[in-house]
Amino acid sequence: MTFLAKPAVFLLCLLPGAYLAYAVYLAFSGGENLLGPDPAQFLSLETGEWAIRLLILSLAITPLRYLLNWPYAFRFRRMIGLFAYFYVCMHLLVFLMFLLQWQWGAIGREIAERPFITIGFAGFVLLTLLALTSFNAAQRKLGRNWKRLHRLTYAASILGVMHVIWIVRSSYFDAVLYGSLVLLLLGYRLLRKYSEAVRKFSILG
């Protein structure tokens, strides 16, 4: 039954996007409005939420593999990472299409003048690079450098968390949660590098 695992994870990752797509379809076809009176803003927040959650989940794969002594964890890493990129693309699309209506002048100004948008966009550029080199062929071609290149995920997650912190108005909860998780997941890797004890440690013998 393990062959069902990947399709199952695929469908789970797709679920939020499918719900949002359904809500958008309803809005267009004159059905019920599930998006509230400010749908563009709502879509921007939702796609952003799922992007950062999946990005953090992809960062958690390696720690899980070692802490649970579970080699099969790596199977899911690329899929989850690419889904994070998918939600980032949707997030950017909502911004360009619904919030700024393809006005390139305004878009350029926002990216240049609003720091939180600058780092968000920088994160997108990094993730695009990682997405383009995520395929088996790229792994083969790049060899050892592939691993080094994909450590850019760390930078991308830090940029993502900064983007979230910078937009805080109402509650620190998200910023604290995502920030702590990224810190933990990166911290674990650092410890693994320098400590034999950490390398050996696993929760399930």
Next chain:
Amino acid sequence: MIIKTRKEIPSSEITPESVYRERRKFMKTGAKAAFGVAGAGLLSSAASAQTGDALFARAPADINLASKPDWLVEKAAMRTDAPASGPFNTDEELTPFEDVTTYNNFYEFGTGKDDPARNARDFSIDPWTVEVSGEANKTGTYTLEDILNPHTFEERVFRLRCVEAWSMVIPWVGFSLGDLLKRFEPNGDANYVQFDTLVDSDQMSAQRSRFATIDWPYQEGLRMDEAMNPLATIATGLYDDILPAQNGAPLRLVVPWKYGFKSIKSIVAIRFTKNMPNNTWRDLQASEYGFYANVNPQVSHPRWSQASERRLPTSLFNPRRIDTMMFNGYADEVASMYADMDLRRFY
């Protein structure tokens, strides 16, 4: 992309009284219909629907009050109509009751836009007192009836512009703040007036949160001349009924030429002060939120532009993006108060 500009109404186009009243009647029945129909709500996550409702159903717009004092309901129902033209009315499309009452920034009840409508259950406005203190002769503790009864309620249709760059047009019920403040006889040292919102973590669950950015009570203030301007309003209702809990029951400010965060809700204290008082958003982040907070398209928020706004409700392909107007379009009535001020410095 739709750009709307405010039209100055020439006298030849002022809506005839009969047409206006017909429109009011239509809007009244529309608003009452909205009560009964499952209204708008945001799903902040797939699982955030009301208990008992289906996943895709939405919570009905509800005014969320434990009781509605009869005297207050009668006064709101007897409110006079807004004049056909002038700053207390506008020919712009009203934001539906549903959206006005389910899309709120009222962090005492939670930080999601749909949290106040969902969490302000059975909010108690009876008894309610307002503590008046500071540089005035008639300070003391006043009941809600003491505060509101002497005044005649009017309909006031104002634009409300949030600092987050969205806006609504809302038919408030209320009266001029200045008429209330005069009764307390502020003395010569009263240069400013400050207001507090209720602190009650039993009713306002988010006041217990450790992640809140706000140090309760929420506070706001006005310079005395701003407070005495006829446009500064004490609102006690909207859409012909008394205020829902999520909109700041039982009384709130509406200062239409300033960003929405100045329009403090659920007032329990009024303080006349000599020096500029604290206001919450400036306390939190003075580099972004000032004391004056006048709507000003020329002065950006550090993190986003204020040159335009989304007039709610929008839809995905009708974003209703409009140019923001200086003083939210109320320049004629308020600009003179700031004639000598550098509004880039005093934002």
